[in-house]
Amino acid sequence: MWLPCGGTSNYIVTHFRRRLFKAYFRDLGRRRCNVAAFMPEAAGFDGVSDRSALQEFSVSNSESFWAAVARQRLSWIRPFHTVQDCDLSRGEIKWFVGGQLNVSVNCLDRHVHTCPERVALIWERDESGSEVKVTYRSLLEMTCRLGNLLRRHGVKRGDCVTIYMPTCPLAVASMLACARIGAAHNVVFAGFSAEALAERIRDAQSGTVITVNQGVRGGKVTELKKTVDTAVQSCPAVQQVFVAMRTENPVAMTARDVAMEEEMLKEDVVCEPAAMDSEDVLFLLYTSGSTGKPKGLVHTQAGYLLYAALTHRYVFSYHDGDVFGCVADIGWITGHSYSVYGPLANGGTTVLFESTPIYPDPGRYWEMVQRLKINQFYGAPTAIRLLLKYGDEWVHKYDRSTLKTLGSVGEPINTEAWEWYHRVVGDGRCPVVDTWWQTETGGICISPRPSDADAEIVPGMAMRPFFSIKPTLMDTEGKVLTSNDVSGALCIAQPWPGMARTIHNNHQRFIETYCRPHPGYFFTGDGAYRSKEGYYQITGRLDDVINVSGHRIGTAEIEDNQCAAVAESAVIGYSHDLKGQGVYAFVVLKNDVEVQGAALCQQLNNMVSKKIAKYACPDFIQVFVQRLPKTRSGKIMRRVLRKVVERDLDGVGDLSTLDDPTAVQEIIQESRTE
Numbered sequence: 001m002w003l004p005c006g007g008t009s010n011y012i013v014t015h016f017r018r019r020l021f022k023a024y025f026r027d028l029g030r031r032r033c034n035v036a037a038f039m040p041e042a043a044g045f046d047g048v049s050d051r052s053a054l055q056e057f058s059v060s061n062s063e064s065f066w067a068a069v070a071r072q073r074l075s076w077i078r079p080f081h082t083v084q085d086c087d088l089s090r091g092e093i094k095w096f097v098g099g100q101l102n103v104s105v106n107c108l109d110r111h112v113h114t115c116p117e118r119v120a121l122i123w124e125r126d127e128s129g130s131e132v133k134v135t136y137r138s139l140l141e142m143t144c145r146l147g148n149l150l151r152r153h154g155v156k157r158g159d160c161v162t163i164y165m166p167t168c169p170l171a172v173a174s175m176l177a178c179a180r181i182g183a184a185h186n187v188v189f190a191g192f193s194a195e196a197l198a199e200r201i202r203d204a205q206s207g208t209v210i211t212v213n214q215g216v217r218g219g220k221v222t223e224l225k226k227t228v229d230t231a232v233q234s235c236p237a238v239q240q241v242f243v244a245m246r247t248e249n250p251v252a253m254t255a256r257d258v259a260m261e262e263e264m265l266k267e268d269v270v271c272e273p274a275a276m277d278s279e280d281v282l283f284l285l286y287t288s289g290s291t292g293k294p295k296g297l298v299h300t301q302a303g304y305l306l307y308a309a310l311t312h313r314y315v316f317s318y319h320d321g322d323v324f325g326c327v328a329d330i331g332w333i334t335g336h337s338y339s340v341y342g343p344l345a346n347g348g349t350t351v352l353f354e355s356t357p358i359y360p361d362p363g364r365y366w367e368m369v370q371r372l373k374i375n376q377f378y379g380a381p382t383a384i385r386l387l388l389k390y391g392d393e394w395v396h397k398y399d400r401s402t403l404k405t406l407g408s409v410g411e412p413i414n415t416e417a418w419e420w421y422h423r424v425v426g427d428g429r430c431p432v433v434d435t436w437w438q439t440e441t442g443g444i445c446i447s448p449r450p451s452d453a454d455a456e457i458v459p460g461m462a463m464r465p466f467f468s469i470k471p472t473l474m475d476t477e478g479k480v481l482t483s484n485d486v487s488g489a490l491c492i493a494q495p496w497p498g499m500a501r502t503i504h505n506n507h508q509r510f511i512e513t514y515c516r517p518h519p520g521y522f523f524t525g526d527g528a529y530r531s532k533e534g535y536y537q538i539t540g541r542l543d544d545v546i547n548v549s550g551h552r553i554g555t556a557e558i559e560d561n562q563c564a565a566v567a568e569s570a571v572i573g574y575s576h577d578l579k580g581q582g583v584y585a586f587v588v589l590k591n592d593v594e595v596q597g598a599a600l601c602q603q604l605n606n607m608v609s610k611k612i613a614k615y616a617c618p619d620f621i622q623v624f625v626q627r628l629p630k631t632r633s634g635k636i637m638r639r640v641l642r643k644v645v646e647r648d649l650d651g652v653g654d655l656s657t658l659d660d661p662t663a664v665q666e667i668i669q670e671s672r673t674e
Helices: 006-038 042-045 050-061 062-073 103-114 136-153 168-180 196-203 224-232 262-265 299-314 333-343 363-370 381-388 416-426 507-515 555-559 597-611 638-645 663-672
Strands: 082-084 095-097 118-123 132-135 162-163 184-187 208-212 216-217 221-224 242-245 257-259 281-287 295-300 323-326 351-355 376-379 405-407 433-434 471-474 486-492 522-530 536-541 545-548 551-554 566-576 580-589 619-623
Touching: 006 042, 006 050, 042 062, 042 082, 062 082, 062 299, 062 363, 082 221, 103 136, 103 168, 103 299, 103 333, 103 566, 118 168, 118 363, 132 136, 136 168, 136 262, 162 168, 162 196, 162 224, 168 184, 184 196, 184 224, 196 208, 196 224, 196 281, 196 295, 196 555, 196 597, 208 224, 216 551, 242 262, 257 262, 262 295, 281 299, 281 333, 295 299, 299 333, 299 551, 323 363, 323 507, 333 351, 351 363, 363 376, 381 580, 405 416, 416 433, 471 522, 507 522, 536 545, 545 566, 545 580, 555 566, 566 638, 580 638, 597 619, 619 663, 638 663
Parallel strands: 118 351, 162 184, 162 208, 184 281, 208 242, 242 257, 323 351, 323 376, 376 405, 405 433, 580 619
Antiparallel strands: 082 095, 118 132, 216 221, 281 295, 471 486, 486 522, 522 536, 545 551, 566 580
């Protein structure tokens, strides 16, 4: 190119540079504007110009990230002075130290000030088509009346109230009423037996229980009040039982029983909220452990609420005006975080689902989606696998055009179920977020979203860590695996606000379970695979805990039987097409026992149903076992039993540590003859 002089050349270069810089800063400003619209707090984070940078900032500048989010998204009575004071190696976890707030105020009062008639709860009763809508104003009044009633009956700050109720507005009000007056709540799944309920009441040291006369689920009535009556006979600390009426059927009332709804009407609709420290206990929730004794995990006020709210908004892309449909029972952590606290903290409309996926027919979920205009649907892989077997017609029968996001929770979802969920339920247009988290984590830790709208989602993988979560994989020697395309024990390398603080009355067990296996890291008890792309896939439990339909059951809980005919037993989990994992029991009978196998199996199942719950009953019981494979120290080799059940005899491995390796051959032979 011919140029008449050098000056012109310099002019062109300078002009080009100016245009380039202008374009660069214009694009940078646009990206900053986009990320600030996505998360307003990001406007104050140095160097954060897009979502990828936001994720990196949240991990490397965790304190700054959570401080900004906490100040923006929670209403404080007194501001915190220290963001976090944590030492994972010692199990010491404190967030937002010095701050005071009230959780019920954050979930109710502040929304009543701005949108009192917005629907807070849609109670999808067992009877299809009979939903009940509760506004924020009504829920606040219900909560205040109940809070005043509890106070009048002596419930005070620091007490623990056990709630044994189906999923319903009064159950939510009971949780929030406890939070309002400073009492902790201990919600027990209403499918648990009297014995399991009593154990949790005693461990929580509850003096007060809240229940209903009867439960209704799948067209069947359950006698919840009678279960409570049986349970409290072995709970001398229980002074009072508040009884609400789910059905019109009267139940026998004793001197300690209180007709809850009648007494609530006598109370004022204003209840002064207690100023709670950030680290005061909000609730206990019992989960199974490998020792056989359920552990009461402790979650506290500010950190848990903030984490539940943030994950609810960003994992599911929840926006004001959406209807959020989490179909989990409130007796589980999913119900706590994503039916109650997360949505209500965000001022959302949340569905309370009382029924089952197939009552009155396999179209129940999708008819509900059409009728309630649900935008985000969050369910369990077990239910998805069940509905898949009924065919596509039950889904296609109903309009699901309001759906924007589909979620999966409780266990890893298999590829076939994921693809059916995405293709049939979501019409191929709704992202499916396969979420990984635990009771211990308080909220979702790994999920495909939040990420860019066009970011890939791999079926069956949880994929990406949430803000500030730093997953780490450990090898069998406790060394950090830094490369990709590896599997190991899943740990989290730094604390986050939503994590459990301790095990009730047993902090040493908390340290030994979560902090000691890999000092300086939180050990999840799960194994995981990290792909070549850096995505995470959960591979299952590493301890003696079985995940049945998303419910964790310790093998020791089932093995701890009282059957006179049984000398010893071993329980393992095995792959189950519908439930994810099934329960397989090996039973050794006493020498002098003469009993039919079918009769004994029924007896053992009845025992497990009575002691724990029906979902814990073994799917298969191998009763003609002479002895169990054990190490020389007496430990049952469940790894070997699992390989036998899976028919992977080549994978049994080294048997030299067994006291008598021939025990394995005997079990293999007996399993072939049954």
